[in-house]
Amino acid sequence: MASTLNQKEATDNQNSWDRLLPDFPKGPLCRYRKKASFSWKEMAMFLNGEDIIQFKNRIFSSLENDPLFAHHPGEDLRREKYQELTFLRCKRLFEYDFLNQQELLENPLKIFNMILCLGMYDWSLCIQLLLHSGVFTGPIISASRRFAHIVKQVYNMEIFGCFALTELSHGSNTKGIRTTATFDRSTQEFIINTPDFEAAKFLVGNMGKHATHTVLYAQLYTPDGQCQGLHSFLVQIRDTKTLLPMPGVMVGDVGKKVGQNGLDNGFAMFHNVRIPKENILNIAGDVTAEGKYSSSVKDVKERFSAALGSLSNGRIMITALSTTNLKLALAIAIRFSAARCQFGPTEDEEIPVLEYQTQQWRLLPYLAAAYALDYFSKSLFENFVEFYAGVLTKQRNQRQADLGREIHALSAASKPLASWTAQQAAQECREACGGHGYLAMNRLGDIRNDNDPNCTYEGDNNVLLQQTSNYLISWMNCIRDKVPFESPLGTINILQDYHHILGWKFTAVSVEDCMDSSVPLAAYKWLVCYLLRESYLKLSKEKQAGLSDFEAKNNCQVYYCRSLAIAFIEQTVLQRYHDYTHDPTVPPALQPVLKNLSALYGLWSLSKHLAMLYQGGYASGEQPGRFIQNAILELCYRLKDDAVALADVLAPPDFILNSAIGKASGEPDLCIEMIKISFSSEVNNKPEVPGVFYIRLLRVAEIDLLIRAILQTGACYSLQYSIQFRVEIDIKETTESTAVWMRLSLYHHVASKEVMLSLAVLTLREDLKASTALTQHSPRQELVTKQIHPPQECRFNSRFFSLTFNTPCRQWQCYLQHFEAIKCYLSLHENLLNTNPDAGSKKDIEVLENVQRRAMELVKELKHESCEEWLRELGVFSLGKRRLGDDHSYLKGACSNIGLGIFSQIISYKTRGNSLKIMPGEV
Numbered sequence: 001m002a003s004t005l006n007q008k009e010a011t012d013n014q015n016s017w018d019r020l021l022p023d024f025p026k027g028p029l030c031r032y033r034k035k036a037s038f039s040w041k042e043m044a045m046f047l048n049g050e051d052i053i054q055f056k057n058r059i060f061s062s063l064e065n066d067p068l069f070a071h072h073p074g075e076d077l078r079r080e081k082y083q084e085l086t087f088l089r090c091k092r093l094f095e096y097d098f099l100n101q102q103e104l105l106e107n108p109l110k111i112f113n114m115i116l117c118l119g120m121y122d123w124s125l126c127i128q129l130l131l132h133s134g135v136f137t138g139p140i141i142s143a144s145r146r147f148a149h150i151v152k153q154v155y156n157m158e159i160f161g162c163f164a165l166t167e168l169s170h171g172s173n174t175k176g177i178r179t180t181a182t183f184d185r186s187t188q189e190f191i192i193n194t195p196d197f198e199a200a201k202f203l204v205g206n207m208g209k210h211a212t213h214t215v216l217y218a219q220l221y222t223p224d225g226q227c228q229g230l231h232s233f234l235v236q237i238r239d240t241k242t243l244l245p246m247p248g249v250m251v252g253d254v255g256k257k258v259g260q261n262g263l264d265n266g267f268a269m270f271h272n273v274r275i276p277k278e279n280i281l282n283i284a285g286d287v288t289a290e291g292k293y294s295s296s297v298k299d300v301k302e303r304f305s306a307a308l309g310s311l312s313n314g315r316i317m318i319t320a321l322s323t324t325n326l327k328l329a330l331a332i333a334i335r336f337s338a339a340r341c342q343f344g345p346t347e348d349e350e351i352p353v354l355e356y357q358t359q360q361w362r363l364l365p366y367l368a369a370a371y372a373l374d375y376f377s378k379s380l381f382e383n384f385v386e387f388y389a390g391v392l393t394k395q396r397n398q399r400q401a402d403l404g405r406e407i408h409a410l411s412a413a414s415k416p417l418a419s420w421t422a423q424q425a426a427q428e429c430r431e432a433c434g435g436h437g438y439l440a441m442n443r444l445g446d447i448r449n450d451n452d453p454n455c456t457y458e459g460d461n462n463v464l465l466q467q468t469s470n471y472l473i474s475w476m477n478c479i480r481d482k483v484p485f486e487s488p489l490g491t492i493n494i495l496q497d498y499h500h501i502l503g504w505k506f507t508a509v510s511v512e513d514c515m516d517s518s519v520p521l522a523a524y525k526w527l528v529c530y531l532l533r534e535s536y537l538k539l540s541k542e543k544q545a546g547l548s549d550f551e552a553k554n555n556c557q558v559y560y561c562r563s564l565a566i567a568f569i570e571q572t573v574l575q576r577y578h579d580y581t582h583d584p585t586v587p588p589a590l591q592p593v594l595k596n597l598s599a600l601y602g603l604w605s606l607s608k609h610l611a612m613l614y615q616g617g618y619a620s621g622e623q624p625g626r627f628i629q630n631a632i633l634e635l636c637y638r639l640k641d642d643a644v645a646l647a648d649v650l651a652p653p654d655f656i657l658n659s660a661i662g663k664a665s666g667e668p669d670l671c672i673e674m675i676k677i678s679f680s681s682e683v684n685n686k687p688e689v690p691g692v693f694y695i696r697l698l699r700v701a702e703i704d705l706l707i708r709a710i711l712q713t714g715a716c717y718s719l720q721y722s723i724q725f726r727v728e729i730d731i732k733e734t735t736e737s738t739a740v741w742m743r744l745s746l747y748h749h750v751a752s753k754e755v756m757l758s759l760a761v762l763t764l765r766e767d768l769k770a771s772t773a774l775t776q777h778s779p780r781q782e783l784v785t786k787q788i789h790p791p792q793e794c795r796f797n798s799r800f801f802s803l804t805f806n807t808p809c810r811q812w813q814c815y816l817q818h819f820e821a822i823k824c825y826l827s828l829h830e831n832l833l834n835t836n837p838d839a840g841s842k843k844d845i846e847v848l849e850n851v852q853r854r855a856m857e858l859v860k861e862l863k864h865e866s867c868e869e870w871l872r873e874l875g876v877f878s879l880g881k882r883r884l885g886d887d888h889s890y891l892k893g894a895c896s897n898i899g900l901g902i903f904s905q906i907i908s909y910k911t912r913g914n915s916l917k918i919m920p921g922e923v
């Protein structure tokens, strides 16, 4: 009976997993998926839970089915266009309203996941939304209820926000900020001024083009001439209707960046800009009508930390954003490594590159880090939710203050750890995928470049690490005075055993002994205590030598305080992950792989501190180092067959991952991607370059892929162009083989001229796996003609089957029929060759002509088919459907919706400059 129940439970589970997590398409990755020691679906359910998976699916499918979110293949989207599109998308996200207040309160992890889902799709969009509805709105919500109407305007997108702290000459050093806000008693206003160019607000996300309001950080001056320190103010910088700068504000875009170019980063200078007294965000302090400064926080330092408190939230999110980049890069590189075969034990046999020890060692520790950091970032976010609830309910007890300090210390180190790990991983993954990794279409370059600012914004990584080491060193007084202590989250509680831990030694006596994360965890505890002692001693010594606090601190960073902060955060991440993976409630089938990941993350991270372990006497002799290295390699080997399933758990759907080599099937369809890119960039940017696509077809099935690629690409770009297709099939015989070449000529109308587009020569290799390469094929001149043929002309001779159709791209049904005819033609031809191998070489003109005639007849017959049937057959129904009818509707919709909101604008399909322009008569 019990076993029947268990069986039923197992079946129910399986059904629910299958419903939420569909199987992946068959392909070369199947062999690894079969070898996995666990079910990826069970793992995904365990890590996320049904509710979150459903929620993520809803977001992913909404983006995939919305034409506004269609990808623009290649990297040729101009910056202005990309920024404009990002803004339209951001606005559209509010229309989706993925998360209501109730859902958010019930499960705050939903907002966390929503942000990450958007980031997986595009970081510019994600950061734009975060800056507007989080970084800008957070301090406003925390300040006072008097801003409720502003918050409403934020969520209606009636205003658009940014967060202006950084200045041209002051980024990390917030105390050095020089913008001023002087209170004017006579008008009950603050006057905002930028003293000089160097104090201009700089690099502020959303400020470049779109923001109408900013949370502005400035030194507050009371009428008595006293500077009361850094405070934040709500300032309008642009007119909400015209987007023209407000009087006294000079604002603009800072130009192209290394990454995230869909985001408009800007600068601003203020000259006697007056804002009402109520616009001070009174988190740290306020000013009375008489101009007296008042604050419930008496201590200046505490006031400073209250003013900057909102940055902790940002750093926690950046920890998670970086971890997401780590996950994306790993998903791509592991899938590629499992499908890509290169070299082998014999000349005839090539093996997947994942089988090589070096490849495992390069990638799998990062995979383990992705799992550990993923868990950590979620748990830290949950800690923050607890803290933020206290902020909103105005709790002022000791625990709340201690929790704030601890979260600040953790996030100031977890941001550096996660962003650096992701940065290094993205580069390693890029290289591990060779030339394919270098191609923009595979997204590793974008992941690396878009991750890059995570190391800098919300505080430079190295500067922030000092906050963590300061926090740790601050506990030395309690240790020295033997005063009992603990922190709300318990992360510093190991220091209670400081003296005892300093006496620990490395005790493992074999490699097998090291295969559990308890071994690196013990070493980390020792390392944290050791580095704390060394940093403290060094600091004391420097001070005793007569150096100022400032100089002493400066001399204690490298090899001391900096290493301490890094070791502490790695130990904390590992501790949490170790506890999680060793919890008895983990499903038995998942325990071994999760424990392996935990051990690998711990040992690999620890291996970077080997010198320190020896230097401090924790390890001695040859064995500890050897054991750790061999255990890392053994764990990589043990995880190798699980790697694809582990990557599957992390990877979003193909549309979101948007990487040809990262596809779930392991079939990169590079041909399609290249055509899309070549086609789209030519159409989009260089319309007057003449050219032809030559595509060599070895299997009839391939034409389906091409049709899909062309349709999808056309779907993105046909809105502005009427495109003509001309297709010629050239059956080319050599002594070794018969090859079918398809020449696809694309024309479009530019100023009523017909221009031939794009020259790209593609060769598909037989297996279509990862091996598409651009090759030199000299096009035969007799085939190249720039003449447009009359519509729907068919021409035959013994080798060529040529169809030209002169149709606006929007009318899909026209050219679908023609493609179908070509397909029939090729099928018949292929059948012919299969049944009669001599047919090709004998140049049996009569037979070929019969085939061609039949294909011609098919074209006529096919005209009566409904276009929707064609689309469904080709699997592009939804894409096609939303283009049928009013082709411009999606853009019109998006833009006109904005028009209904704050921004009156001229909708322009020309993308030069900001399309948000002033309506005639409004100025």
Ligand SMILES: CCCCCCC/C=C/C(=O)SCCNC(=O)CCNC(=O)[C@H](O)C(C)(C)COP(=O)(O)OP(=O)(O)OC[C@H]1O[C@@H](n2cnc3c(N)ncnc32)[C@H](O)[C@@H]1OP(=O)(O)O
Pocket (backbone or CB within 6 Å): 127, 130, 131, 134, 135, 163, 165, 166, 171, 172, 173, 174, 175, 205, 301, 302, 304, 305, 306, 308, 309, 310, 311, 312, 313, 314, 315, 317, 318, 404, 405, 408, 456, 457, 458, 459, 460, 463, 464, 467, 470, 471
């Ligand atoms: C959701 C995010 C998405 C991505 C967002 C992307 C957009 C990016 C926007 C930006 O980048 S905006 C601006 C970025 N700039 C910064 O982040 C500034 C970095 N600098 C600082 O935060 C501070 O200047 C500092 C380096 C942390 C402090 O340096 P300073 O030496 O001047 O002060 P201390 O003496 O160290 O600190 C005094 C006191 O205050 C405590 N404290 C500081 N920050 C916080 C905080 N966030 N929370 C709580 N407490 C804080 C600090 O620990 C000290 O306390 P004690 O040690 O004295 O107890």
